[in-house]
Amino acid sequence: MTIVQPRKAIFPRPVAEQALAVLANDPVNDDYKHLVLQAGQPFTQAQPGQFFHLLCPSGDGLAAPYFRRPMSCYRADPQAGRLEFLYKLAGRGTRALGGLHAGDSLNVLGPLGKGFRLHPDWRHILVLGRGVGLATLAPLAEAACASGMRITAILSARRHDLVMSAERFAAAGADVLPVHDDDGSSAPENLHQILEGLVQAGNAPDAVFSCGSNRLLRLLQDYGRRHGIPGQVAVEQQMACGLGMCFCCVRPFGDAAAPEHRRVCWDGPVFDMQETHEC
Amino acid sequence: MLTGASVKNIDMSVQVGALTLQNPVMPASGTFAEGLARVFDLNDLGAFVTKTITHEKRQGNALPRVAETAEGMLNSIGIPSKGLDAFLADVLPFYAPLCPPLIVSISAPTADGFARLARDVSLPGVAAIEANISCPNLEADGRAFAVSPETTAQVVAKLRYATSLPLWVKLSPNTTDIAAVARAAESEGADAVVVANTILGMAIDTETFKPRLGNVMGGLSGAAVKPIILRMTYQVARAVKIPVIGCGGIGNAEDAVEYLLAGAAAVQVGTATFLHPAVMPEIIAGLRDFCARRGFARLSDLSGALREPAEVAVGENAA
Numbered sequence: 306m307t308i309v310q311p312r313k314a315i316f317p318r319p320v321a322e323q324a325l326a327v328l329a330n331d332p333v334n335d336d337y338k339h340l341v342l343q344a345g346q347p348f349t350q351a352q353p354g355q356f357f358h359l360l361c362p363s364g365d366g367l368a369a370p371y372f373r374r375p376m377s378c379y380r381a382d383p384q385a386g387r388l389e390f391l392y393k394l395a396g397r398g399t400r401a402l403g404g405l406h407a408g409d410s411l412n413v414l415g416p417l418g419k420g421f422r423l424h425p426d427w428r429h430i431l432v433l434g435r436g437v438g439l440a441t442l443a444p445l446a447e448a449a450c451a452s453g454m455r456i457t458a459i460l461s462a463r464r465h466d467l468v469m470s471a472e473r474f475a476a477a478g479a480d481v482l483p484v485h486d487d488d489g490s491s492a493p494e495n496l497h498q499i500l501e502g503l504v505q506a507g508n509a510p511d512a513v514f515s516c517g518s519n520r521l522l523r524l525l526q527d528y529g530r531r532h533g534i535p536g537q538v539a540v541e542q543q544m545a546c547g548l549g550m551c552f553c554c555v556r557p558f559g560d561a562a563a564p565e566h567r568r569v570c571w572d573g574p575v576f577d578m579q580e581t582h583e584c
Numbered sequence: 585m586l587t588g589a590s591v592k593n594i595d596m597s598v599q600v601g602a603l604t605l606q607n608p609v610m611p612a613s614g615t616f617a618e619g620l621a622r623v624f625d626l627n628d629l630g631a632f633v634t635k636t637i638t639h640e641k642r643q644g645n646a647l648p649r650v651a652e653t654a655e656g657m658l659n660s661i662g663i664p665s666k667g668l669d670a671f672l673a674d675v676l677p678f679y680a681p682l683c684p685p686l687i688v689s690i691s692a693p694t695a696d697g698f699a700r701l702a703r704d705v706s707l708p709g710v711a712a713i714e715a716n717i718s719c720p721n722l723e724a725d726g727r728a729f730a731v732s733p734e735t736t737a738q739v740v741a742k743l744r745y746a747t748s749l750p751l752w753v754k755l756s757p758n759t760t761d762i763a764a765v766a767r768a769a770e771s772e773g774a775d776a777v778v779v780a781n782t783i784l785g786m787a788i789d790t791e792t793f794k795p796r797l798g799n800v801m802g803g804l805s806g807a808a809v810k811p812i813i814l815r816m817t818y819q820v821a822r823a824v825k826i827p828v829i830g831c832g833g834i835g836n837a838e839d840a841v842e843y844l845l846a847g848a849a850a851v852q853v854g855t856a857t858f859l860h861p862a863v864m865p866e867i868i869a870g871l872r873d874f875c876a877r878r879g880f881a882r883l884s885d886l887s888g889a890l891r892e893p894a895e896v897a898v899g900e901n902a903a
């Protein structure tokens with residue numbers, strides 16, 4: 306009996322699964338924590354908008370969640386050998402993550418998915434995000450800054466003290482405009498005025514970026530359509546495999562009458578803004 | 585038997601009917617995709633099994649499509665399918681340059697539909713067909729073909745006539761006498777049976793009072809189902825002469841060994857890949873180590889090597 310000898314690998318394999326050491330896992334405010342892991346390649350090669358799939362530990366007397374949990378990358382730093390996440394303590398998975406301490410380890414799979422794309426011709430981009438969605442947009446702002454683009458960052462939150470990562474956007478040279486529910490500045494009408502103001506001032510962005518929220522998506526889709534500005538949005542969906550195998554993470558895209566189901570983990574999580582449907 | 589067994593010299597190959605696999609580990613249908621090529625060398629696998637395809641385009645079921653349970657998961661993905669043409673144009677070419685044999689999983693709402701699809705996918709580059717007969721039979725009030733020996737015999741007979749490729753029939757655990765169903769498949773010409781698909785289950789959200797799956801019910805898989813499917817593999821292996829492929833809750837090499845000992849010739853790994861995408865090559869390495877440690881020069885000698893107590897009345901209710 307003869308068996309065909311397998312040939313050498315013919316695909317690049319930039320996705321790895323590994324237990325990474327926890328360097329820190331500190332509260333940022335009442336709702337959010339900041340997790341820092343020690344990581345090498347390919348983890349630190351993650352591009353803005355890509356995500357990792359985390360095998361959350363057991364904790365608080367609760368069994369470990371069976372599925373991994375997708376978490377968008379907050380910072381991937383090849384020089385420092387660090388991978389960072391910013392997360393909201395919400396469900397079973399993130400509560401389990403919340404119990405990690407420096408010295409523990411966390412099994413991480415990634416980097417996964419398709420991130421944001423920056424067109425080299427763009428000179429000025431606008432990012433509009435809210436809450437923990439800003440964690441996904443911060444690396445994008447830094448990448449845009451590194452490519453010499455100007456950035457307008459509208460950072461929305463429930464309260465002024467909950468605005469995430471304003472300093473990081475500022476450090477990337479962004480024009481930072483914090484808006485919050487406290488004083489009504491985060492209301493769609495006000496955001497609309499800010500966006501239109503940019504156009505009137507001859508400072509219209511070449512592209513807009515957002516994350517998560519339906520309300521912000523609707524606003525930017527309308528803005529993009531009226532002024533011919535392209536955009537990208539990072540969306541969320543429940544995931545099991547994270548690698549395009551199970552088709553549990555599909556969402557409708559494109560033509561409203563005959564939408565196409567795409568996998569958020571594989572075809573996204575970043576999609577063309579105009580093709581994205583609210584969920 | 586080996587003395588001073590060398591891990592390198594172990595013959596890991598297994599025979600599934602006319603097909604020789606370089607090792608017994610392959611993905612379960614619906615739990616594998618090209619994305620895994622980013623994680624490990626796909627040429628290491630014993631075979632490939634595609635997601636079930638249908639002739640026509642299908643959307644799949646409502647969301648949520650999965651729910652986690654204790655050591656397992658429920659899924660009601662349905663069978664989203666881009667249809668036969670897209671499969672032939674996009675999926676088949678991906679596997680063409682790869683070495684392991686390609687098994688194409690098919691489904692249809694009628695026995696004639698199964699036969700037609702089997703004929704249409706009997707193409708160069710396809711090594712075998714796996715008929716997923718756990719789907720609803722439109723000619724039997726939507727009950728799955730695999731629930732009864734009669735409907736299984738009907739569909740397998742038509743499939744056998746439609747293709748000369750090796751025909752694997754994937755059974756459903758949602759039946760009272762899986763050994764009888766396996767015998768029906770064998771007598772109509774199946775070359776192997778896969779034991780098994782998922783176990784029908786349900787979960788409810790106690791906050792919202794809603795089912796956790798958009799489809800209300802779904803299939804349970806993962807570690808939780810292993811004892812049940814292992815038992816069925818054992819029963820089926822005793823009932824038929826054709827090879828049995830075990831599939832249910834396998835997550836490491838020991839699990840795979842259990843299935844082999846129970847009589848499986850090869851194994852499929854599904855849900856475990858969602859948690860650890862490199863689990864299949866790890867299982868292959870673990871099986872090799874196991875053979876070395878236990879002095880097996882040929883892995884296939886493990887198949888059916890269960891040591892049974894002298895008197896066991898098989899089939900009698902043990903409880």
Ligand SMILES: Cc1cc2nc3c(=O)[nH]c(=O)nc-3n(C[C@H](O)[C@H](O)[C@H](O)COP(=O)(O)O)c2cc1C
Nearest residue numbers: 551612613614636716781805806832833853854855
């Ligand atoms: C998300 C998901 C999708 C599946 N899709 C299919 C399918 O298309 N066809 C099929 O025959 N079985 C399908 N199955 C069943 C698996 O192939 C396998 O029989 C089952 O999951 C038990 O194995 P496991 O415990 O290793 O996952 C699916 C299972 C899961 C979890």
Ligand code: FES
Nearest residue numbers: 545547551552570
């Ligand atoms: S999570 Fe499995 S396909 Fe996206």
